[in-house]
Amino acid sequence: MTDELPVRIVDGRGVRAPGIGPVAMVWLPVDGQVIAKIPPRKGNRRWLHETVGIRSPELDDDRWKLPRSSLVRLVTAAIDRYGFIVLWRDMSRLSQCTRACLEATGVECQCSCLGAHHGQDAAGWFERVGDAVVADRGEFTRTAVVYGPRGSDADAVVYEGKLAGERYRVDRASRRDWPAAAQFMCASCMTVRAAVWDHCHTHGFVRAPLCNRCNTRYWQGWRPQHGRATHSRNFDDSYYRWCPEHSNTRRQCSA
Incomplete structure (x- = not known):
């Protein structure tokens, strides 16, 4: 290594x-x-x-x-x-x-x-x-x-909701038709290729493909509301909208 x-x-x-x-x-x-x-x-x-x-x-x-x-x-x-x-x-x-x-x-x-x-x-x-x-x-x-x-050799494209409405699953049968997250640009910072599929922990729906840094930002202390700068000035959490319950319930979508 x-x-x-x-x-x-x-x-x-x-x-x-x-x-x-x-x-x-x-x-x-x-x-x-x-x-x-x-x-x-x-x-x-x-x-x-x-x-x-x-x-x-x-x-x-x-x-x-x-x-x-x-x-x-x-x-x-x-x-x-x-x-x-x-x-x-x-x-x-x-x-x-x-x-x-x-x-x-x-x-x-x-x-x-x-x-x-x-x-x-x-x-x-x-x-x-x-x-x-x-x-x-x-x-x-x-x-x-x-x-x-899993990586991808294809050119990364902008995510447009291919898995919108899909329940997040980790078994192979449920993911059979899913594309690799690495086929897309990170839906948060839009500066690097995505790596993993993010999901709403409150409602259980797939949201968007993210890079590792955006996906783990809370582990790193990147909380703008607490005065801590994010790793990218392009950070955007509007990808939360891909959870179909995002604007329909009082239970707020979680990271």
Whole structure:
């Protein structure tokens, strides 16, 4: 990994580049539940329940114990929320890389390629950022991979409400016909390519594609009403209007 990467793994910790907000850390052991450490924030339980679709998220100290079946949804939702996620994965040393690995549609598998080929033949909603950090733990191998939003090679265009009225979802079936956020310019600052899909946390509708900096501005303290300047003088929150309930209810749309 290089210094240019937005998130690096150094001595077992996620080190962020300037301007990158807190990221989630997730551990997938060989067996048992997924262990997630997400940045402390009011509403985390509700986010795990309503957005990620976990019926009863269990908090143990500062870590969440979650079902293995939720892993792909958790990675997708966390990338939309934080921009990046670090996934620690323990893999059996006896595992074999097969065609099933190349055709995998999620991030959970046991294979000797250390995840390098995982999902290669499938259109995913996230992609690896940099190389895996590998540690030998005897009977299994531990890897740490940073995942970020899916990119696009096409010229970015202005978003015109393609997903207007769509409920925000993080499962693959619901997102099958969604374009990548990176196909559009950020609907907030309009100065860089978007990276993730923003949604209204109050009403649950997709709003617009945003760049990571605009999407995580509250993590960085960019609150104009508190006298703190935004990262771009072009910042505009009019994209809130893409929530169909924005002007029809007293429950204000949330960031």
